[in-house]
Amino acid sequence: MTHTAAPLQIDTYLPYMRDVIRCEQSLHELNLMWRMIESSAKMNCPVEAKTILPTMAATREGFNRLEQELVASLVNEKIATVLDEIGTKAQYVIDIVVRNLYERTADVGFLATxxxxxxxxxxxxxxxxxxxxxxxxxxxxxxxxxxxxxxxxxxxxxxxxxxxxxxxxxxxxxxxxxxxxxxxxxxxxxxxxxxxxxxxxxxxxxxxxxxxxxxxxxxxxxxxxxxEMAGIFQSHRDPAGRSNMMLLDGSNRVIESADALWIPPGAVVPVNTASNPALMMFAGREYLVRTYPAGGYQGYPGPPGWQGQVMIPVDVAFTGGARSTLTTLDPGVAAGLLSHAQSFSPPLYEIMAAAENIQRVVWNGQVMTTGQRGEQMKLKTILDQISETGARSNELFSKSIADLYETVLASSLRDSEFVSHLLVDLLDRNLYERSDDCRWWALTPELQAALAAPAAPQRDGEMVERITGILEYINRLYTVYTCIFVYDASGCIVASTQPDQDGGTVLGTFIEADTLAQVRALRSEQDYCVTPFAPSPLYGGRPTYVYHAAIRDPNDDASVVGGIGIVFDSKPELDAMLRSGLGHKAGMNALFVDRRGCVIASTDPTRPVGTRLEMDQTLLALPNGSSASRIVIHDGHYAIMGCTVSSGYREFKVSDGYREDVLALVFDSFGEVRERPGVGHQGHTVLQSDLTAIGGFEFATFFVDGALFALPAEHVLEALPAAKISTVSRGERKACIGLLGLQHEAVNHGSVWVFDLGYLLHGQPSVIDKSSQVIIVRYGGQTIGLLVDALHDVPAFNQSQIMHSPFTGQADGALVKHFIKANGGQLLIQTVDVSSLFAVLMNRKAMA
Structure with a gap:
């Protein structure tokens, strides 16, 4: 989500965003460079530069627009990222409090009776x-x-x-x-x-x-x-302490603060319920602020006016959390992720598109001056200067892109980790209440007296009716249970709020022998046991937790006369926890799994309860309370994954003897996996200058499927963005992908068929993205377009650097007949044979 901000705000924020400043400097340098080159071309070779001047002017105008709009977009993007991050935490503060207090309203209603x-x-x-x-x-x-x-x-x-x-x-x-x-x-x-x-x-x-x-x-x-508030703050506050988390009343007064020395209880603070990107002043310091009012839970609205809030000073809002995510990724995964930049960070995509435009303009200018001498050499010299200066600027440009990319990814990684942490916290807090309920209800005097009576309660209709009435009253107050039942010392169920399950009655049936043995072995009224998450006949054969506590003889605390079981309505309750934790985050899925990776609950319809999630064993072995996040391939998509292992709440799963570890997993998809994303290659291949190559053969170089290829520059007219291709029905000719119009100075020069060079070389269709280019090639009076992944350079090589391919008999030998030995022989560039290419495409034999 991108917010619109006034220019004054941009100026206010910019000093705190080092990466955006670097990007702004890079854009400014490129703008100045184009102004200088355009002026030089007009003065020194106006005739020769006639064909390229319009493109240079368009590029300069584009950079003027970029300088004015792009930096503002980037600033707003970063502000939105921070606001979203602190907004998530502000919402969770109030949500956790309201969920907890909802249970209190049920408690007082029950205990008062x-x-x-x-x-x-x-x-x-x-x-x-x-x-x-x-x-x-x-x-x-x-x-x-x-x-x-x-x-x-x-x-x-x-x-x-x-x-x-x-x-x-x-x-x-x-x-x-x-x-x-x-x-x-x-x-x-x-x-x-x-x-x-x-x-x-x-x-x-x-x-x-x-x-x-x-x-x-x-x-x-x-x-x-x-x-309670101290526990929430300790669990969910920013570990670096850059922001402060607090609970406010309806007058915007601080009720509790994560850091009372920073913002004390009783202070009245500015609030921001509308996600306004404006800075707010408090105690002489400017803050970004997010505020969330109570949203209610199960019909309970929460205390009147209460709000969750997080405040972060602007001077630290855009620092910290540095990660080297890109450097740790497989280059192919990093390139694939970057190819989806338009969907998850439009400003980043705009920067990358600008870089591609510069590359194409310089490349086209070099192609146009191929083989030129005399006055045309002036333009070539200018273009060489563009290329050299552009290379230095591009290094800074690439660093800016990487920094911004890291910002987007780091924020997503932190967010997914935080959401997974919240989810296990919600789970532990909820199930803590279930352990409390079963133990307290087991102390109900009427239940104790009924089961301790000499006559079997199932034969005393009046007693069973009285017990059932008590259980039904409880179940009406505590709606998270589908069934509450009582059984005698033999494990026979004598009363239940749901006497019928799947057409049969549960009254008179027996609980599992191992569960009964665990209940009879409970040492005190503080103890309880829980069945593993598994299908239960008391829950219609679906998997759930059933909590048990022993009912003891009122006259002999050591004597167990039966037990009480409460069936947790796991499907809707766990699903509600997951969806509440995700909030309105589009494209995200969340799951609860056990230590084996078995799904307990899921928002992903392709992974229902009971299925197994394939996971990294190191995640399944994470210690309790630990969190991790990483970029993964999930269901054929690049995804941010956050994972946290439950650690209990208060004494629950901590000191009460119960162990049932649950992991919360969050997946945020960034787009489908691209096997050949065609991104990022040009930054990794630099050709070393060879002074002996003066007067040699000039080649236009480009990338296909990560490899460097070349075409004789004399046959290359120009390169155009692949986005301009018009797709047409092509029948069985899979290599032909569409038509591309040729237009210069508003004059239509017709259209050319475009062929997928990657498919011609390797038999696999190329992925078209914002880096993809179409090279216009002319040979023997015929003109075609070749789809490639990215442009590279237009260097010259000596005859001694060109050698015949030893693979001319293999599949792609018909197209690649020569290699160029570049960088002292350390780099081999495959050369596409133009005559063979046209012979294949035009269905005629290659010329000698």
Whole structure:
């Protein structure tokens, strides 16, 4: 995405973009060079230069336009890249917070209906220590809370779990608000319920008398907000510390900051919800800023006005993150990637097109002066100067292109890595809640009493109905489960929210013997187990995770009387995580895979769940929490791949004994693989000057399929961009690819047939891209066009450097009969025999 910026902004940004400055200097040097050459040609050889002056003027005008427009485009491209990068992080800050707080709204709704807690608040029991222990058991499973308290309708604290800060009561207005509401109340501010904190995030809900339904009190769940935000910042902030990540309220005031010494909580900061590329001032420093409001999750909007924001100072926004991506790539892959420049970086493509235009103009001028003497030598001298100066400028030009290319690739690599990191974080956070749920619900007194009863519960219809009602109430609150079921000590399922699966009932069936053995071996109420991600009859035969916890005898904690199982709705939930992580990034796919590369979830329809992804073994062996990114060939396309291995969340998968590593993979495609991209060859082949070649034979050199070829320059008229070819139906003549019009000084000189020289030489069609050129060749009164990959030079060689080909009897021997020994014999240039070429194309025998 490219943003339009005013000239003043360009001037403001440019000093911070060294690579763009180098490119601007390169363009300016080329512009001056063309002005000088054009003036010299007009003064010294106006007649001889008549045919080339219009082209030179067009080139000069093009550079004038490039200097004015291209630099602005490049600056805007780099600004857009930074804005997109910090925007992704700003969006993830608020998205992670909202997803986490959504779970809290479900928690308070469920816990406020707990029969034991309601009976205590109603005064039906007086077991304060037992209730405190029950609340602490809840906190031990849902470790995101740092305080839980029960209050009566007058605001008196009946019990709290944090005895280090004892409270007698509260007069906070949230109590009256909660008592009057039939849903949860979310409060974030200073409160006498948490006197030691400047502000607290509390979820409260009224509690009802278990028999009469009268409002008897309030449950408050106090979220450990500071610890949660510190974890988000530590996990997702820029490791180099160039930007600051923060959470804002509706007044644009900082709630929490990744670096409080830099931007402190309480500060009011500028925001940018519209992705405006303008700089914003804060505390005497200019910043690029991106802001995202809460987008909501599962119908929960998030706290009113909350926003995620990332700010990066302009003086460091375009530095850091340097990678040598291009140098580590296979040259063919690098060239292929570059051939797709137009799709992923239009300004980069424009620079490359300008370089190709310069090359063609110089090449054509040299061809035109082939064999000329006397006054025509003046033009040739000018063209030689163009070529020499252009070569020096082109070196700087190529460096600018490489720098910009690195910028685009490095940004994409960082982005894919960050997205993969976010995806495993979302997964671990979500599944952490599942481990909490199953352990807490296993402590439900009604379930414990039912399974501990002497009579088998499946024979007691009233008891089964009561258990089923409890499970259905839970399932209505926690919609991420398709089924919640309870089984007895033998593993027989006695109650379920989905009693029927695939036309049969699950009631009376047994869970797997190895799963039952794991449940019976769980040592405490803090333990749980999870079935491997595999097809489950409880999920319609589809693969999923099923979380289990032991239900214990209420009178004997060591006795396991059964268990509870919760079936995670993996297909839509995992898919939603992947798509949420990708956001609106077009062309990207994401997958969750296990350590074997087996797909757990995928946005790629060609890789459904259960298939295996072919992966580099070093990625599958990455340590937990590690990330990597690289350029790969994926499904016949060049792609940026990001990969991160899960590392758990809080105690989940960290210290709770559960291990199930998942890798998140992100693929961002840059275009299909091109076996012969025809790009980048000319920068790698330099012909050394040979002073003895003066008066020798002149050849026009060019590239086909990465190899250097030559044609006698006397038969070459000019080169034209292959983009001007008009394709026509050619039947069985695969070498003939279309027609090309010849036009000089607005006069139409007819058209020529264009033939694919790569196909004639090797039998494989050439790929036409922005480097492709058509060389116009004339022989014996006939004129044709030859498609080649790129132009090279028009050098002269002595007879001693030309030798007969030893392969004239082979397939391409009819076209290549000579080699040129260049660079002291270190480089061989294949020479296309013109008479043989025309004989093949015109269906007549070669001339002697």
């Amino acid at each position: 707990d029969n034991e807690l309601c009976a205590f608040v109603a005064g039906l029991t007086d077991q304060q220590s037992a209730i405190r222990q029950r609340l602490r058991a809840y906190r031990n499973k849902y470790t995101v809370y740092d305080e839980i308290m029960l209050l009566d309708t007058a605001g008196n604290v009946l019990v709290q779990i944090d005895e280090s800060t004892p409270l007698e009561g509260s007069v906070d207005p949230l109590l009256a608000q909660t008592l009057a509401s039939n849903t949860y109340v979310e409060t974030f501010r200073a409160t006498d319920l948490r006197p030691a904190k400047k502000q607290a995030l509390i979820y409260s809900r009224r509690m009802l008398h278990p028999d009469t339904g009268v409002v008897v009190g309030v449950l408050c769940l106090c979220f450990n907000f500071e610890q």
